[in-house]
Amino acid sequence: MEKRVSLKDIASRVGVSVALVSYVLNGKEKEMRVSAEVVAKVRQAAEEMNYEPNQIARSLRMGATKTIGLVVADISNPFFGHLARIIEDEAFKSGYTVIFGSSDEDEEKSAMVLRTLQNRQADGYIIVPSEGTTRQISGLLRKKRPVVLVDRYFPELNCSHIVLNNYQATFDATSHLIGKGCKRIALVAYRTSLIHMKERIRGYAEAMSVSGLPWEDLLIEVEFGHTQAETDNALNKFLEKNRNVDGMVFSNNGLSLGGLYYMQKYCIRVPRDLAFIGFDGGEAFDLYPTPLSYVSQPLEEMGREAVKILMDQLHGTNRITQIMLTPTLIIREASPC
Amino acid sequence: MEKRVSLKDIASRVGVSVALVSYVLNGKEKEMRVSAEVVAKVRQAAEEMNYEPNQIARSLRMGATKTIGLVVADISNPFFGHLARIIEDEAFKSGYTVIFGSSDEDEEKSAMVLRTLQNRQADGYIIVPSEGTTRQISGLLRKKRPVVLVDRYFPELNCSHIVLNNYQATFDATSHLIGKGCKRIALVAYRTSLIHMKERIRGYAEAMSVSGLPWEDLLIEVEFGHTQAETDNALNKFLEKNRNVDGMVFSNNGLSLGGLYYMQKYCIRVPRDLAFIGFDGGEAFDLYPTPLSYVSQPLEEMGREAVKILMDQLHGTNRITQIMLTPTLIIREASPC
DNA sequence: CTGAAAGCGCTTACAG
């Protein structure tokens, strides 16, 4: 391992103190009234020696790492990958780097990831919280760490968050199908206590109710971490009992795709045999024989705003910001082919 | 910001030196022959005070951060997102954390990302290198930083890498179409000097040549960072001139999807009107009316091995390992529906 | 068995 060049190396080469080099390289030569001659010499030496600051040392000294800890369910899931990318870019603009960890919607894994991020002294956290992690988040808050929750949140926690208006998302989706004449609309959801799912179920139930349609028997709940086989099973059982179902709303991207795999396997033509509204878009929806309708989230805005809220808190305001974004229903008609 | 508890805090509470606390908490109480009584007291105090080590301080002292710097083209691209996830998990097993950056296939951005990762003193690097970054990589090597290149590499560089046998990938894909009776097979590729693309083109050209089929006019090259409109344009122009094309091979995932969007727009039915082989899989390929054939890469293996090779180098061997993985051609037949 | 001390590379009052 070749020796990295330090301030000391530059100082001894130029023949000045380390402090002076630090001032110059941090643009404090004005307020410190360093002589023009020294400034020039230091700059040149730093350049020639290819000096790069040691962010670790600086972090230790300053008590801040310029690091954002990001916890998502799974970075390989395009929804979270995209979010991560937006956060990366936005953080970079403010000089922050992102360290991430995937929680797999698992309480234990979430705890491990958070411990790692804390040991690495992340200055602030952007978290897609998993079920059962309320105490982990409140622990962070107790330590006065800036935290922004994304996609979901815990109503009982006084914490910044930015989420979709999930109620509206499924309310609009369901209402649209009702407007198209559907009467027996099923919702496919995850079985979880997390608020975003609860809200999506509530939106659906409300849309059905205001039209006087029963829905209690049309709610299909699937376990997190379900395999395709299990999803197939659940849908099979459900459709056997409810042969007259004429529409389906899926409450997230993975479920939507799982549903499509199922339909394909059992030769159910979507949307001809069964009206369909998915969640979050993707190539599979676009390239379907008839492009599929779905609920679209303003992901860019969600990521960008999450970073902004965090930056706000990192810069000392103690303000708690809670934002609810508006979903867009993307309606596709039969393709021209 | 609440004060974090340090070794000093524990030491003063127990009434021993900081060194002793450090020994105990790092499991060195045996070799240091710390008395059982002190061990117990320190352990308990650490527990009660919720002590978490400051990895930043440790990094500075030890000259190692237990951090892997990961550079991908774009973390929001499922191919790289998946790779990142595998690397994250594998690195975690060895106690390493991942810091990532997206280069967007851009030389400048790559340089910025690498600078950031170096300032943060990443111990080693896993890089999907962009065009024109040979000097950036060789700079890292000159500083004796462990580096593993993934997906692509630079033949002129003595550096570990793990890539697909890209030649075989398109050779097999093209040969398969030839075996099916296709004679005018086009390849859609990126215009780049990067070896993985060159190899994919070479595999295609060779497969055509051994069957005595001309191909020079059937190679379609698209710029990196192309928009869909530009892809549409290129394909339109090409197909106008070559109406008799009977098959198409796409040389990466983005191009494959771009191709499918094009086909959809112009009502070309795949694979009925035109034989098709894509790259890297994905839901869109599966859910196509007729599931589409594609070249599959062993991504898990690529990610896992990349970390293993890096760990090897981090643990002091100076060995250079270069691995070429075997692609699998996934052939799908018409669906039963 | 235990503690005092040095030092990783940096920033920043403080003194002159």
Place this chain on the structure above:
DNA sequence: CTGAAAGCGCTTACAG
């Protein structure tokens, strides 16, 4: 205008 010194939290020879 410049330098000596302290200190961030940790690890690790060294001395006793």
